[in-house]
Amino acid sequence: MNKKVFLITGASTGIGEATARRAIEAGYKVALAARSTQKLEQLVASFGCDKALAITCNVAEWQSQKEMVEKTLNHFGKIDVVFANAGFSKGSSFYGGEDKPDEWREMVMVNVFGAAVTARLTLPELVKNGGHFLVTGSVVGRVTSIRNLYSATKWAVTGMAQAIRNEMVGTGIRVTLIEPGIVDTPFWDQLQKPASTELLPDDIARAVMFAVSQPPHVDVNDILIRPTGQPH
Numbered sequence: 170m171n172k173k174v175f176l177i178t179g180a181s182t183g184i185g186e187a188t189a190r191r192a193i194e195a196g197y198k199v200a201l202a203a204r205s206t207q208k209l210e211q212l213v214a215s216f217g218c219d220k221a222l223a224i225t226c227n228v229a230e231w232q233s234q235k236e237m238v239e240k241t242l243n244h245f246g247k248i249d250v251v252f253a254n255a256g257f258s259k260g261s262s263f264y265g266g267e268d269k270p271d272e273w274r275e276m277v278m279v280n281v282f283g284a285a286v287t288a289r290l291t292l293p294e295l296v297k298n299g300g301h302f303l304v305t306g307s308v309v310g311r312v313t314s315i316r317n318l319y320s321a322t323k324w325a326v327t328g329m330a331q332a333i334r335n336e337m338v339g340t341g342i343r344v345t346l347i348e349p350g351i352v353d354t355p356f357w358d359q360l361q362k363p364a365s366t367e368l369l370p371d372d373i374a375r376a377v378m379f380a381v382s383q384p385p386h387v388d389v390n391d392i393l394i395r396p397t398g399q400p401h
Contacts, residue, residue, distance in 0.1 A: 173298075174245040175381075176200040176237075178228050178287055179255030181208035184305065184352065184377075187370035188252060191378045193220055200241040200248075202226040203255070228255045228283030229275065238290050248294040250381055253287040253304040256280045256326075261318030273318055280322035281329075288333055292342065299341035301381055304330050306348045308395060334390065343388040345380040349373050350395030366396040 175192040179185040180201035189199050193216050201209050202224040209223035222244045226237040241248055256279060259272045284304050295302055310323030330346035337344060353367040373394065380389040 172196070172198065173249035174198050174200065174241065174247055175250045175252070176202065176241055176248050176291065177252045177254055178202045178226065178237075178283070179305070181205040181212070184349070184370045184373045185252070185254045186212065187374035188254070188377050189216070189221070191371070191374040192250075195378060195382070197250070198222075198245055200224060200237075200245065202228075202237050228253075228287060229278035231286055234283075234286045234290055238294070242294070247298060248291055248300065249298050250301045251287065251291045251295060251303065252377060253284045253302070255283055255287075256305055256322075258319035261320075263317050276319060277322060280319070281325045284326055285329060288329070292333070292337070295342055296337075296340050299385060301343045301345070302333060302337075303345045303347060303377060303380065306330065306346050308348055308350045308393065308399075310348060311393065330391075334388075341385070343380075343383075343385075345377075345389050346391045347373065347377060347380075348391065348393040350399045366398045368394065368396045 175197040177185050177189055177199060180189055181203035189201055189212065192199050198220050200222045201212055203209055204225065204227055206225045213221040213223045224237050224240050227233045258276060261273065261276065288302060292302065304326055306326040307323040309320040310327040313320055327346060330344055334344040349368060351367050352373060353369055376392045376394050380392060383389055
């Protein structure tokens with residue numbers, strides 16, 4: 170059985186939760202990080218304490234992520250796969266409507282700074298095991314969106330993934346950018362969801378596990394996955 174350790178941020182709901190379930194099925198032990206302690210503890214109870222660890226973490230804070238890595242290493246002894254999945258949008262147009270500077274700041278800190286910190290703090294551990302780093306971008310990290318600042322944060326994640334991949338050449342580290350289209354997750358709770366077919370969180374989780382399950386010499390750089398009929 171695979172005894173590798175899979176660390177996931179944004180793990181309490183949606184894509185993160187679905188990926189945790191798939192990772193458990195594949196034999197991984199999972200470290201689940203998010204701000205929602207109660208939801209994480211419920212997940213761990215369903216998986217079993219021998220297989221999963223709940224870590225309360227705010228990815229926008231360096232110290233919180235540092236403690237996340239330390240707790241994972243103290244509990245499991247290593248980290249083999251990291252999925253920097255935490256992110257959100259509350260709407261972010263540059264013109265019109267109400268000014269929301271605090272929401273803008275939080276979104277940049279979670280989506281951009283948070284993903285960068287996850288990479289910075291976990292890559293030294295991944296190098297030890299020839300590990301795999303994955304990060305959640307978006308289809309709007311390729312095309313512009315009416316939620317323009319959110320789109321800009323995901324363009325930043327696209328560039329980040331490419332930069333990390335270039336930097337890790339020669340280390341054996343694989344880097345995969347996951348770019349979902351519209352997915353039926355709590356992400357849309359405060360946004361107007363476009364009228365189209367939706368992907369399920371498990372659809373993205375299966376794509377993540379596809380990338381992770383490839384032989385060590387195969388690096389799936391980028392997975393862009395839209396629901397059938399999504400126009401952009």
